[in-house]
Amino acid sequence: MALRHKTRKRLSLLLLVVWLPAYIVAAVTIMNWLGRPPIAVELLVYVGLGFLWALPFRAIFRGVGQPDPDDETGTE
Numbered sequence: 001m002a003l004r005h006k007t008r009k010r011l012s013l014l015l016l017v018v019w020l021p022a023y024i025v026a027a028v029t030i031m032n033w034l035g036r037p038p039i040a041v042e043l044l045v046y047v048g049l050g051f052l053w054a055l056p057f058r059a060i061f062r063g064v065g066q067p068d069p070d071d072e073t074g075t076e
Helices: 005-034 039-052 055-061
Strands: none
Touching: 005 039, 005 055
C-alpha cells in the first residue's frame, strides 16, 4: 500500500519530532549504561547509530521535500 504524499509528510514530521529525540535519548542512555568506551569507538558507534535509525524509514522520507505529484494547482 502506497502512502499519499500528505500522509508521508505528516509521518516524517512525527518521526523527526518524536521518534528521533527518543532514539537519541535511548542510544545515549544505553551507551552510558554499558560504560565509557575509548573515544574512537564511541564516535564510531554514534555515527553508525546515526545512519541506522533512518534505514527503516527511507521509503517515508523519499520525496517528502518535493511538491505533491497529485496536486493539480502546483501549490502545497
